[in-house]
Amino acid sequence: MAQLLTEAEIQDLANNLSGWTVEGSKLCCQRNFKDFLQAMEFVNKLVEPAESAGHHPDIEISYNKVRITLTTHDAGGLTQKDFELAKEISQIS
């Protein structure tokens, strides 16, 4: 199982990850799109990296807004897997 990160590690990793915030034991990012269709097109692009990583975001869709939350459920908090997947998601437009 992936190791939980320390507070210092989390802050260090978060400082090098733009567009995401640390909220408790979660990494959060919100993306805004023109409309629902574009929001869903983006959400569908998350499937491949998540499946490849064997690590999955929690996704909340509200019309053209997509809120992505990452945490390692098996570990009960933030691990390297969350930051690695967040970096990949940041590359998706």
Ligand SMILES: C[C@H](O)[C@H](O)[C@H]1CNC2=NC(N)=NC(=O)C2=N1
């Ligand atoms: C068996 C399977 O690989 C595990 O349940 C994976 C699936 N995707 C996951 N995603 C996230 N975010 N956290 C997990 O602990 C997790 N575990």
